[in-house]
Amino acid sequence: MNEVRIALLTFSIPVPIQPRMAEKLRGFFGGLYPEENIFHNHSPSGKVIYRYPKIQFKIVEQRLAVMGLNEGADLVQNEFIRHEKIVLDGTEYPVMESALEVRNEEFSVIDELNEYRFESPWLAMNGKNNLAFLRGKLDLNHALVNNLLSDLKGMGIRADRTIMVKGSFTHREVTLDNTKMTGFYGGFVCNMKIPDYIGTGKRKSIGFGVIVRK
Structure with missing residues (x-):
């Protein structure tokens, strides 16, 4: 564990x-x-x-x-x-x-599925993702998998199995540092235990991408 x-x-x-x-x-x-x-x-x-x-x-x-x-x-x-x-x-x-x-609290990939939602806008975009989003080709499930995998690594936790995510997201404009960005709300099912209120994605240190369990 x-x-x-x-x-x-x-x-x-x-x-x-x-x-x-x-x-x-x-x-x-x-x-x-x-x-x-x-x-x-x-x-x-x-x-x-x-x-x-x-x-x-x-x-x-x-x-x-x-x-x-x-x-x-x-x-x-x-x-x-x-x-x-x-x-x-x-x-x-x-x-x-x-x-x-x-x-x-456990923070790991598990065999069971849990439901989560974003309490604050999730900033999934980097330059590459933003271009894919504008073209209608951004896979948000895949982007979230990458974010969560990066979070685990950042906490020194090894993912010993594949992370699976299936979500439903809506986007809205967010202004940060006088720059307009795209943020996402919504919920997702994932085979992970994620502590409530932990952040993922860009700018998580200042309250973006806050996750809670449904």
């Missing part, structure tokens, strides 16, 4: 939660802990490091949330929970209520 240690910290602030707040939350904590390499995707030389984000910021049930995975879980449960206020876009907010859930 392949398990992931998870620390999920959720908290509320006295204003309505907006989707882009997940990205602002990452900026806040990243600024507080600049020495923590786990936040960053660049080496000291400036070279891009491609790795699965062990700390992910997202919106969970209309609350701000930080999910730490494995070594990221230590930082969340030992440090992040201590903060009684946060600063988003230069505005300080008191943390009105917070909750921390720590658990071990």
